[in-house]
Amino acid sequence: xxxxxxxxxxxxxxxxxxxxxxxxxxxxxxxxxxxxxxxxxxxxxxxxxxxxxxxxxxxxxxxxxxxxxxxxxxxxxxxxxxxxxxxxxxxxxxxxxxxxxxxxxxxxxxxxxxxxxxxxxxxxxxxxxxxxxxxxxxxxxxxxxxxxxxxxxxxxxxxxxxxxxxxxxxxxxxxxxxxxxxxxxxxxxxxxxxxxxxxxxxxxxxxxxxxxxxxxxxxxxxxxxxxxxxxxxxxxxxxxxxxxxxxxxxxxxxxxxxxxxxxxxxxxxxxxxxxxxxxxxxxxxxxxxx
Amino acid sequence: xxxxxxxxxxxxxxxxxxxxxxxxxxxxxxxxxxxxxxxxxxxxxxxxxxxxxxxxxxxxxxxxxxxxxxxxxxxxxxxxxxxxxxxxxxxxxxxxxxxxxxxxxxxxxxxxxxxxxxxxxxxxxxxxxxxxxxxxxxxxxxxxxxxxxxxxxxxxxxxxxxxxxxxxxxxxxxxxxxxxxxxxxxxxxxxxxxxxxxxxxxxxxxxxxxxxxxxxxxxxxxxxxxxxxxxxxxxxxxxxxxxxxxxxxxxxxxxxxxxxxxxxxxxxxxxxxxxxxxxxxxxxxxxxxxxxxxxxxxxxxxxxxxxxxxxxxxxxxxxxxxxxxxxxxxxxxxxxxxxxxxxxxxxxxxxxxxxxxxxxxxxxxxxxxxxxxxxxxxxxxxxxxxxxxxxxxxxxxxxxxxxxxxxxxxxxxxxxxxxxxxxxxxxxxxxxxxxxxxxxxxxxxxxxxxxxxxxxxxxxxxxxxxxxxxxxxxxxxxxxxxxxxxxxxxxxxxxxxxxxxxxxxxxxxxxxxxxxxxxxxxxxxxxxxxxxxxxxxxxxxxxxxxxxxxxxxxxxxxxxxxxxxxxxxxxxxxxxxxxxxxxxxxxxxxxxxxxxxxxxxxxxxxxxxxxxxxxxxxxxxxxxxxxxxxxxxxxxxxxxxxxxxxxxxxxxxxxxxxxxxxxxxxxxxxxxxxxxxxxxxxxxxxxxxxxxxxxxxxx
Numbered sequence: 009x010x011x012x013x014x015x016x017x018x019x020x021x022x023x024x025x026x027x028x029x030x031x032x033x034x035x036x037x038x039x040x041x042x043x044x045x046x047x048x049x050x051x052x053x054x055x056x057x058x059x060x061x062x063x064x065x066x067x068x069x070x071x072x073x074x075x076x077x078x079x080x081x082x083x084x085x086x087x088x089x090x091x092x093x094x095x096x097x098x099x100x101x102x103x104x105x106x107x108x109x110x111x112x113x114x115x116x117x118x119x120x121x122x123x124x125x126x127x128x129x130x131x132x133x134x135x136x137x138x139x140x141x142x143x144x145x146x147x148x149x150x151x152x153x154x155x156x157x158x159x160x161x162x163x164x165x166x167x168x169x170x171x172x173x174x175x176x177x178x179x180x181x182x183x184x185x186x187x188x189x190x191x192x193x194x195x196x197x198x199x200x201x202x203x204x205x206x207x208x209x210x211x212x213x214x215x216x217x218x219x220x221x222x223x224x225x226x227x228x229x230x231x232x233x234x235x236x237x238x239x240x241x242x243x244x245x246x247x248x249x250x251x252x253x254x255x256x257x258x259x260x261x262x263x264x265x266x267x268x269x270x271x272x273x274x275x276x277x278x279x280x281x282x283x284x285x286x287x288x289x290x291x292x293x294x295x296x297x298x
Numbered sequence: 299x300x301x302x303x304x305x306x307x308x309x310x311x312x313x314x315x316x317x318x319x320x321x322x323x324x325x326x327x328x329x330x331x332x333x334x335x336x337x338x339x340x341x342x343x344x345x346x347x348x349x350x351x352x353x354x355x356x357x358x359x360x361x362x363x364x365x366x367x368x369x370x371x372x373x374x375x376x377x378x379x380x381x382x383x384x385x386x387x388x389x390x391x392x393x394x395x396x397x398x399x400x401x402x403x404x405x406x407x408x409x410x411x412x413x414x415x416x417x418x419x420x421x422x423x424x425x426x427x428x429x430x431x432x433x434x435x436x437x438x439x440x441x442x443x444x445x446x447x448x449x450x451x452x453x454x455x456x457x458x459x460x461x462x463x464x465x466x467x468x469x470x471x472x473x474x475x476x477x478x479x480x481x482x483x484x485x486x487x488x489x490x491x492x493x494x495x496x497x498x499x500x501x502x503x504x505x506x507x508x509x510x511x512x513x514x515x516x517x518x519x520x521x522x523x524x525x526x527x528x529x530x531x532x533x534x535x536x537x538x539x540x541x542x543x544x545x546x547x548x549x550x551x552x553x554x555x556x557x558x559x560x561x562x563x564x565x566x567x568x569x570x571x572x573x574x575x576x577x578x579x580x581x582x583x584x585x586x587x588x589x590x591x592x593x594x595x596x597x598x599x600x601x602x603x604x605x606x607x608x609x610x611x612x613x614x615x616x617x618x619x620x621x622x623x624x625x626x627x628x629x630x631x632x633x634x635x636x637x638x639x640x641x642x643x644x645x646x647x648x649x650x651x652x653x654x655x656x657x658x659x660x661x662x663x664x665x666x667x668x669x670x671x672x673x674x675x676x677x678x679x680x681x682x683x684x685x686x687x688x689x690x691x692x693x694x695x696x697x698x699x700x701x702x703x704x705x706x707x708x709x710x711x712x713x714x715x716x717x718x719x720x721x722x723x724x725x726x727x728x729x730x731x732x733x734x735x736x737x738x739x740x741x742x743x744x745x746x747x748x749x750x751x752x753x754x755x756x757x758x759x760x761x762x763x764x765x766x767x768x769x770x771x772x773x774x775x776x777x778x779x780x781x782x783x784x785x786x787x788x789x790x791x792x793x794x795x796x797x798x799x800x801x802x803x804x805x806x807x808x809x810x811x812x813x814x815x816x817x818x819x820x821x822x823x824x825x826x827x828x829x830x831x832x833x834x835x836x837x838x839x840x841x842x843x844x845x846x847x848x849x850x851x852x853x854x855x856x857x858x859x860x861x862x863x864x865x866x867x868x869x870x871x872x873x874x875x876x877x878x879x880x881x882x883x884x885x886x887x888x889x890x891x892x893x894x895x896x897x898x899x900x901x902x903x904x905x906x907x908x909x910x911x912x913x914x915x916x917x918x919x920x921x922x923x924x925x926x927x928x929x930x931x932x933x934x935x936x937x938x939x940x941x942x943x944x945x946x947x948x949x950x951x952x953x954x955x956x957x958x959x960x961x962x963x964x965x966x967x968x969x970x971x972x973x974x975x976x977x978x979x980x981x982x983x984x985x986x987x988x989x990x991x992x993x994x995x996x997x
Contacts (some may be wrong), residue, residue, distance in 0.1 A: 044713075052887075071471075074887070074901070075868065076867070076868040076898075077849045077866040077867060077868055077869070078865075078866050078867070078898075080897070080898070081867070081868065081898045081901075084889075084897075084898040084899075084900070085887055085889065085898070085899055085901040088885070088901045088902060088936060089901065089902075089903050092902065092903075092937075092938070138868060138869070172905050172926060173905065173926060173941055174903075175887075175902065175903030175904050175905060175936070251301055
C-alpha cells in the first residue's frame with residue numbers, strides 16, 4: 009500500500025514539475041519578446057487608399073462540351089463545336105477580340121440517377137457512363153477603356169449573339185441534376201466580366217496614398233498625444249489589390265480586378281503602419297500645455 | 299465420417315459450377331430486369347422445347363416429337379426468344395425446329411404425323427379452312443401434305459390481301475421443302491408476286507434472279523397467260539398498281555426546302571401565347587412561365603387549305619392563306635386555370651397529337667383541367683370544315699379501359715393508335731398493358747385490338763420528386779401491310795395491319811423509361827428541354843430504331859427478320875431522318891451519321907439543342923426553328939449556312955411545316971406563316987429520290 013502512495017506522490021510531483029517547466033517556457037517566450045514589446049512602443053495606424061480606373065478588358069466565359077457513349081463520337085462532337093465557335097469569332101474580324109482556351113476536362117457524364125428513388129441510389133451498376141469532353145473558352149475583348157458605353161454595349165451584344173448562334177453555352181455552369189432541386193445552385197455572376205488587369209501603376213499610386221493616409225492619421229494621434237512622430241518601423245498589408253488564392257485548377261494566376269458591371273473599378277489598398285514616437289522636447293511640451 | 303465431411307465441403311462447389319453464365323447484355327423476353335415483356339409462353343412450353351432438343355440429340359424421335367406436340371395451341375401464339383434479339387411466336391419456333399430435323403428425323407416425323415396432317419388438310423374447308431391450313435403449316439409442315447397446305451394457305455392469304463404471309467408460305471416451300479411435288483417455277487412466281495405486293499424489294503431481287511437463272515426455260519400458265527416465269531412476273535407485276543417499287547422505292551416526293559436567303563415578313567402570325575397571358579398578374583405570369591405547359595409547342599398539321607392545330611387540347615383550324623381562325627374548340631386563356639394548379643404539371647405536352655385527312659380531323663388530348671394525374675388521353679374526330687365533333691372515344695365503350703398514348707396513324711383505310719391500360723396504384727390495379735388498336739376512322743368503331751405486351755414497372759414512385767427523364771411514347775410506322783410499333787421500352791413489334799395478328803418482336807437494349815407524364819411538386823423551376831421518342835425510320839428496306847432510353851441504334855431488315863447492325867449512340871440522341879447514306883440525329887446537337895462507315899460525320903450544336911421539334915430535312919439542307927430563329931444547315935458539312943431570324947424570337951423553338959406556298963413555324967408562343975418564295979435554284983438543285991423516304995406515316 010505504501011508503495012502505491014509513493015508511486016502516486018512521485019507521479020504527482022513529476023506532473024507538477026513538468027507543468028512548471030511548460031509554464032516557464034510560456035513566460036520565457038513572453039520574456040524573450042522583450043524586444044518586440046519595445047517595438048510596440050509607437051503608433052500603429054491603418055492607411056487606406058483607393059484609386060479607380062475603367063476596366064481595360066472584358067471577358068465572356070463559354071463552355072464547349074460533348075458527350076457520347078462512343079468516345080470517337082464525343083471527339084467529333086467536341087471538335088466540331090470547338091471549331092465552329094472559333095470560326096464564328098474569327099469571322100467577326102475584330103482585332104481586339106481573342107478566344108483563349110482553358111484546359112480540357114475529360115470526364116464521365118453524370119452517373120445515372122434513378123428517378124424512382126431519392127438520395128442518389130444508383131440505378132444499375134451496369135449502366136455505362138458517357139465520356140464527356142469539356143473545355144472552357146474565354147472570349148476576351150481588349151482596349152475597352154477608350155470605348156464609350158454604347159460601343160461596349162454593341163461589342164458585347166455582337167459577341168453574345170455570335171456565341172449563342174454558334175451553339176455555345178455561355179457561362180461555366182456546374183452539371184445540373186434535374187432530380188435534386190436547389191435554387192441556390194444556380195447563382196449567376198453575370199454574362200460578362202469586366203477586368204482591370206493593368207493595375208501596376210494604379211497599385212503604386214494606391215500604396216503611396218495609403219502611406220500618406222497612415223502618416224496623416226499618425227500625426228494627428230501624435231499631436232493629440234503630445235509626442236513626436238518618428239519614422240516608420242513596420243508595415244503590414246491588410247488589403248492587397250487583385251490577389252486571390254490560386255489552386256492548381258485556377259485559370260488565371262496573375263493580378264487582376266474583376267467586376268460584373270461596366271464601371272470604374274477601385275484599386276484598394278489597406279496597410280497597417282507602425283510609427284516610432286519620441287517624447288516631445290520640454291519647451292514644445294509646455295507650449296502645447298499652457 | 300471423413301467422406302461425409304468431404305462431400306459437405308465439395309457440394310457447394312458443384313452447385314456453383316451449375317450456375318448458368320448469363321450474358322448480361324443479351325436481350326431476352328424472360329429477363330425480369332427488362333421493362334416490357336411480350337405475351338410470354340408458359341414454363342411448360344419452354345420445358346417442352348428443351349425436352350425436344352434433348353431427345354433429338356439422342357435420336358429419340360418419337361419422344362422428341364411428342365414433347366413438341368404437348369404445346370397447347372393457345373400457347374403457340376405466345377412469344378419466346380428467337381435468334382439475335384428477335385422474339386417470335388411459339389408456332390414459328392416450332393416450325394423452325396421441325397425444319398431443322400435430320401433426314402432420319404423427317405422420316406420418323408412423317409411416319410408419326412402424316413395421317414393427322416392429312417386429316418386436317420382434308421377437313422380444311424369452309425370456316426375451318428384458314429385455321430386448319432394454318433395449323434398444318436405451323437405444326438405439320440414437314441409431312442407429305444405440308445407443301446400443299448402451304449401453297450393453299452399462300453393462295454388464301456394472297457386473296458385476303460395479306461401478301462406478306464402469302465410470300466412467307468411460298469418461300470417456305472422453296473427454301474424448306476426440297477422434295478415438294480409442286481412446280482417450283484410456279485411457286486417461285488407466286489412468291490415473287492406476293493413479295494412485289496408486300497414491298498420486300500431485296501427478297502424480290504433475289505427471287506427474280508432465281509427465276510431468270512433456274513426456271514427461264516420453263517413455260518407455265520397463270521391467270522390464263524402462258525410464258526416463262528420471268529415474263530409472267532413482268533406482265534402481272536407490271537400491270538399491278540401495288541408494285542414493290544411503287545410502295546417502297548418511289549414514295550411521294552417531298553417538296554424542296556424553303557428559300558430563306560433574304561428577309562421575308564410573315565404572311566400572317568397567330569400570337570396565341572399572348573391570349574393565354576392576357577390579364578395575368580405578375581405572380582401569375584411567373585407561375586405560368588415556370589410551368590412546363592408554357593413551353594408546350596402545339597402540334598400542327600396542314601390539310602388542303604387549312605392548318606389544324608392542337609394546343610394542349612384546344613383544337614383550332616386556321617386558313618393557311620390568310621391566317622384567319624376558322625374555328626376553335628375553346629378559348630386559349632382557359633389554360634391559365636390549369637397552370638395555377640399543380641396537377642397541371644402532370645400534363646405531358648408531347649403527348650398531344652393531331653391528324654387530318656379529307657373532311658375529318660382527329661386529335662389526341664386530355665382535359666387540362668382534369669385533376670387526375672392519370673387522366674387518359676382521348677381521341678376526338680371532328681369535321682374539318684366546322685370543328686363539329688363526329689365521335690369521341692370517351693363516348694364509346696370500347697375505349698373505356700384505355701389511355702391512348704401514341705400519335706395516331708392513318709394507313710390502309712384504318713386509324714391505328716397505341717393504347718395502355720391504366721395502372722393506378724391507389725386502386726391496386728395491375729401492371730399496365732400496351733395494345734394496338736385499329737379503328738374505323740369515320741365512326742370510331744374498334745376493328746381489332748392486339749396486345750403487344752405488359753410493363754414490368756408502374757409509376758408508384760413518380761409522385762414525389764422531379765422526373766424529367768424522357769417519357770416512353772410509342773411510335774407507329776406502316777410499311778407494306780405491316781404495322782411496326784416501337785414501344786420505346788425495349789421492343790419493336792410487327793403487327794399485321796389487316797388482321798391485327800402480332801407476328802414478332804425485336805428486343806433491344808434499354809434502360810427503364812417512365813411511361814407516364816411528368817408529375818412533380820416543389821419550388822418553381824424553369825423547364826429544361828427533354829428529348830422525345832423517335833419515330834422509326836426507313837432507309838431503303840432497313841428500319842432504324844432507337845429507344846428513348848436506349849444507348850444503341852439498331853438497323854433491322856424487317857422482311858428477313860435480321861439484325862443488320864447495331865451501334866452505340868448517346869442516349870440523348872433521337873432519329874430525325876435518313877437517306878441511303880446518312881442518318882440525321884437530333885439531341886443536344888444536330889448530327890449526321892454516315893450509314894456506310896457508321897461513323898459520326900459531323901455535329902452542330904444549335905441554340906437550345908435539337909431535343910424536340912420537327913426539323914425539316916431535305917437533300918439541299920436542314921432547317922430547324924430555334925429560339926434564335928430558323929437555322930439552315932448544310933447537310934454535308936453541318937455548317938450553319940444562314941440564320942433567318944424571322945418573327946419567332948423569344949420562343950422556345952418549335953416545329954417547321956412546309957406546305958405548297960407557306961413555311962409554317964410553330965413555336966410555344968406563335969404560329970407564323972412565311973410565304974415560300976419561288977426558288978429558281980430549286981429546279982436546278984433537283985430532288986434526291988433517296989431522301990424521299992418519309993412515307994411511314996403518310997401513306
